[in-house]
Amino acid sequence: MSKIGVHSFVWSAGSSRGELETALDNTQRLGYRLIEFSYLDPAQVDVKWLAGRIRERGLDVAISMGLPPEGDISSADPAIVAHGVDILDRAVALVRDLGGTKLAGILSSAHGKQEHSLSRKGWDTSVAALSKVADRARAAGVTLNLEIVNRFESNMLNTAAQGMAYIRDTGASNVFLHLDTFHMNIEEADVGLAIRHAAGKIGYLHVGESHRGYLGTGTIDFPAIFDALVAIGWDDYVTFESFSTTIVDKDLSLKTAIWRNLWDDNVALARHAHRFIELGLETARLKQA
Ligand code: FUD
Numbered sequence: 001m002s003k004i005g006v007h008s009f010v011w012s013a014g015s016s017r018g019e020l021e022t023a024l025d026n027t028q029r030l031g032y033r034l035i036e037f038s039y040l041d042p043a044q045v046d047v048k049w050l051a052g053r054i055r056e057r058g059l060d061v062a063i064s065m066g067l068p069p070e071g072d073i074s075s076a077d078p079a080i081v082a083h084g085v086d087i088l089d090r091a092v093a094l095v096r097d098l099g100g101t102k103l104a105g106i107l108s109s110a111h112g113k114q115e116h117s118l119s120r121k122g123w124d125t126s127v128a129a130l131s132k133v134a135d136r137a138r139a140a141g142v143t144l145n146l147e148i149v150n151r152f153e154s155n156m157l158n159t160a161a162q163g164m165a166y167i168r169d170t171g172a173s174n175v176f177l178h179l180d181t182f183h184m185n186i187e188e189a190d191v192g193l194a195i196r197h198a199a200g201k202i203g204y205l206h207v208g209e210s211h212r213g214y215l216g217t218g219t220i221d222f223p224a225i226f227d228a229l230v231a232i233g234w235d236d237y238v239t240f241e242s243f244s245t246t247i248v249d250k251d252l253s254l255k256t257a258i259w260r261n262l263w264d265d266n267v268a269l270a271r272h273a274h275r276f277i278e279l280g281l282e283t284a285r286l287k288q289a
Contacts, residue, residue, distance in 0.1 A: 005034030066111025176203025213262030
């Protein structure tokens, strides 16, 4: 049985107890072993209660987010950088309090389309700020996983190679890459090769289709991706991510340009995705046996 996770926005963008309970229920019932909560706001959620529910069900948990413009740690404005550091520190605490070990997403710059290119100073500012967060995260037993997203969602880390350079500059042992097949399909010359080159530095992984709908119905070469994952000995979570206008988050849906309805029935979608990932990994293992 492979370790397969699911992004909470497959279930709901809400965080009422009922919505969270349904999300956990569906996650477990369909055979997923990890739930990733996106933009979970501790002010809206009883974190202790949620941690207990996750533990009781024997699930793992990860948290993902993208920094807002007013918390961009690559900014020239020290107040904006300080706000971003505070957001990251609080997200690390949330991961720890939920019983998780991974913070993922766009952590090194603002999430969203930028109208300027990144300067050397912006890079250095971000590396310095994130390194400090990483020190505190290490004490909390949390890793920082930098999501590599396409050019329309960040002006900083668009390829795995750029992410590796950033990690080297931090010198931190608990900073890793968060790779995502949707973004890699846009920016990497060869997705399988990029995974092989990044082996050992990949901390978290999203599997999403080229249109972010049903896996296997777009243009992504999934056999090449599963082959690469098996070749590098990946034995951590593969988390399914998909977006449709059926589930709208006020921030993320706009930043990721979710304008089309790619599915209504999230249970059918998630059931299919689980089978697709399981079979893909199994086939790759058979090929390499
Ligand atoms: C964004 C993306 C997501 C996002 C995450 C934030 O394009 O792919 O992974 O960063 O959902 O919580």
